[in-house]
Amino acid sequence: VLRFLPGTSVLKRLGHLEVRTAVEPLATTGQLGPPSICDLEVGDLARNAEEWDRLVGSLNALDRIESTAANLRRPLQVQRLLAQRGQRARNFPVLLITAAAEQLDVAVLHYAADFDIIASGTAPAEARADHCHRLVTQRVVGKTAARQFSAFLSWPGSEALYSGVAPRQRWRSRRAARRPPGPERPRRPR
Amino acid sequence: VNEALRRATLRRERELVASLDVLAEADLDDRSDA
Numbered sequence: 001v002l003r004f005l006p007g008t009s010v011l012k013r014l015g016h017l018e019v020r021t022a023v024e025p026l027a028t029t030g031q032l033g034p035p036s037i038c039d040l041e042v043g044d045l046a047r048n049a050e051e052w053d054r055l056v057g058s059l060n061a062l063d064r065i066e067s068t069a070a071n072l073r074r075p076l077q078v079q080r081l082l083a084q085r086g087q088r089a090r091n092f093p094v095l096l097i098t099a100a101a102e103q104l105d106v107a108v109l110h111y112a113a114d115f116d117i118i119a120s121g122t123a124p125a126e127a128r129a130d131h132c133h134r135l136v137t138q139r140v141v142g143k144t145a146a147r148q149f150s151a152f153l154s155w156p157g158s159e160a161l162y163s164g165v166a167p168r169q170r171w172r173s174r175r176a177a178r179r180p181p182g183p184e185r186p187r188r189p190r
Numbered sequence: 191v192n193e194a195l196r197r198a199t200l201r202r203e204r205e206l207v208a209s210l211d212v213l214a215e216a217d218l219d220d221r222s223d224a
Contacts, residue, residue: 012218014210024210028203042213045221054212061209 003031005065005101007110008041008093023109032109033063035071035100037093065100074099 004026011034013019026032039056046052075095082088101108 011213012221014214015217015219020210020214024207027210028206042218045216045218051216055216055218058209058212061205 001031002033002063002065002104002106004033004107004109005097005104006032006034006038007097007108008034008038010109011038011042011059012045026109027062030063033065034059035065035097036067037096039064041093065104067096067100068103070103071096071099074102 006023010019010023014023023032039059042059043052043056046055075092075098078095078098079088097108
């Protein structure tokens with residue numbers, strides 16, 4: 001019985017022992033099926049045609065979950081919800097995978113901070129409003145996901161992506177905020 | 191019938207593990223930041 005959809009962030013980390021240990025038993029018992037959007041993401045990482053065939057072909061062995069029309073509509077709603085909070089998901093596949101998981105009522109296995117953002121943006125308010133739409137996310141290794149999230153946030157201006165402000169504008173305003181309060185310092189003459 | 195089923199299950203498991211190996215050996219994690 002299908003219980004988990006893996007995000008591409010998990011498929012990319014199958015070389016990590018802790019990820020492989022979590023994923024393999026689920027895959028061999030049919031509890032895990034990657035959404036078809038993962039093909040595009042994995043294929044995008046191929047260095048040449050031969051590797052593309054090998055990588056995307058390897059996904060054929062797993063029970064693929066095909067996207068439906070509803071899976072394409074729901075991301076728009078979620079995107080709107082996030083925009084309302086001044087947030088956005090970094091990549092579209094994350095929205096599609098969560099939509100598929102929501103529809104199938106299964107959990108997402110992931111390593112990407114975007115899933116947590118979507119869950120925090122949709123789960124509490126939406127679940128109360130509409131019990132049919134329940135979003136569940138589950139990390140393979142929580143600590144690593146959190147660490148990755150911190151690393152992402154440490155990129156200069158990156159947090160602005162989540163607050164809906166253009167990075168450069170946000171970066172300037174933060175510099176201004178760090179300036180100590182007090183009278184305006186006189187400008188040095190040129 | 192049981193034996194045939196067992197063999198089919200084993201074959202399917204081997205295919206899955208081989209597929210996971212292909213993805214693991216490609217080190218896709220090193221190719222992007224997401």
